[in-house]
Amino acid sequence: MAPRTYWKGYLKLSLVTCPVTLMPAITEGDKVRFHTLNAQTGNRVVSQYVDSVTERPVRDDDEVKGYERGENDYVMLEDAEIEAVGLESTRTIDIDMFVPDHSIGWVWYDRPHFLLPGDEVGQEAFAVIRDAMAASGTVGISRLVMYRRERAVMLKPRGKGMVLWTLRYGDEVRDEGDYFDDISQSKPEARPLTLVRKLIGEKTTHWGPSMVNDPVQERLLDIIAAKKKGKKRAAKSKPQAHEPEGNVIDIMTALKKSLQAEGKRSSR
Numbered sequence: 001m002a003p004r005t006y007w008k009g010y011l012k013l014s015l016v017t018c019p020v021t022l023m024p025a026i027t028e029g030d031k032v033r034f035h036t037l038n039a040q041t042g043n044r045v046v047s048q049y050v051d052s053v054t055e056r057p058v059r060d061d062d063e064v065k066g067y068e069r070g071e072n073d074y075v076m077l078e079d080a081e082i083e084a085v086g087l088e089s090t091r092t093i094d095i096d097m098f099v100p101d102h103s104i105g106w107v108w109y110d111r112p113h114f115l116l117p118g119d120e121v122g123q124e125a126f127a128v129i130r131d132a133m134a135a136s137g138t139v140g141i142s143r144l145v146m147y148r149r150e151r152a153v154m155l156k157p158r159g160k161g162m163v164l165w166t167l168r169y170g171d172e173v174r175d176e177g178d179y180f181d182d183i184s185q186s187k188p189e190a191r192p193l194t195l196v197r198k199l200i201g202e203k204t205t206h207w208g209p210s211m212v213n214d215p216v217q218e219r220l221l222d223i224i225a226a227k228k229k230g231k232k233r234a235a236k237s238k239p240q241a242h243e244p245e246g247n248v249i250d251i252m253t254a255l256k257k258s259l260q261a262e263g264k265r266s267s268r
Contacts, residue, residue: 008118009091011126013140018125019118020093025163026112032220093164095140095155098133104154107176108167115155115162130157195255202262 007022036045049058066074093115117126133140133155140155144164152167 006113007146009093011115011122011129012092012094013129016125016129018122018129020122020126021116021118022164023114023116024111025114032217032224090145093142093144093153093155095129095142097141098136098138099141101137101139101156104139104167107173109154110151110166110168113164113166115164116160130162133157192251192255195252195259199255199258199262202259202266 006024009020009022011018011020037043038045049063050056051058065077065079067077068074117123129140134157139157142153142155143150144153144166145151146153146166151169154165154167156163156165
């Protein structure tokens with residue numbers, strides 16, 4: 001079954017415009033999710049907002065967004081006021097600049113979406129923009145209202161479509177210098193560097209989605225399946241985290257042993 005359309009609008013580059021459709025590129029629909037139950041009755045527990053002073057439940061119609069300007073002092077905004085901040089980027093992805101591909105560090109990437117033509121008529125304009133970016137090695141930068149905020153987005157060609165990445169806000173990304181500046185700049189010796197490169201070669205393989213599977217979820221599904229059949233599975237004790245030994249032994253000895261171990265695995 002085809003995924004439901006998430007957003008419809010227009011892609012614009014100068015005077016070239018075409019209808020487009022946006023779909024989330026990731027899903028969390030298959031995650032194991034739990035409800036909180038009352039262990040005595042088996043009934044679901046319902047959460048509700050409660051006034052912090054009167055301790056009385058608050059009706060949905062009485063809920064309002066508040067911006068804190070001081071202690072226990074808020075500026076209240078109605079949903080209609082928030083939604084009334086009309087911006088052209090609500091329905092139009094207007095590409096106003098391009099930057100070299102790979103020039104945006106991964107730390108700025110937030111959430112991926114698939115961008116595709118909205119109809120057959122717009123496919124040619126969409127393809128021209130996509131292929132021109134691919135040929136020039138650039139990605140497009142635009143702005144789009146998503147998740148109730150205007151966000152900077154990056155458009156990157158991918159196959160027959162594009163991937164639209166929302167980008168993190170400037171104040172969200174910390175300065176790496178605050179963390180890395182104290183690391184020593186001394187260069188490692190050539191011999192251990194050569195052995196590590198060899199070890200990397202031994203461990204290099206092709207990427208596959210199985211590398212990022214979720215073993216915890218798989219075990220939870222096994223437990224749930226057993227309980228559905230009325231079987232009881234003995235709860236295993238929590239595995240003890242193995243603390244690696246400190247850098248006590250000589251690094252060359254450790255690297256040689258690592259390469260020997262990898263050689264034995266590959267010969268099996």
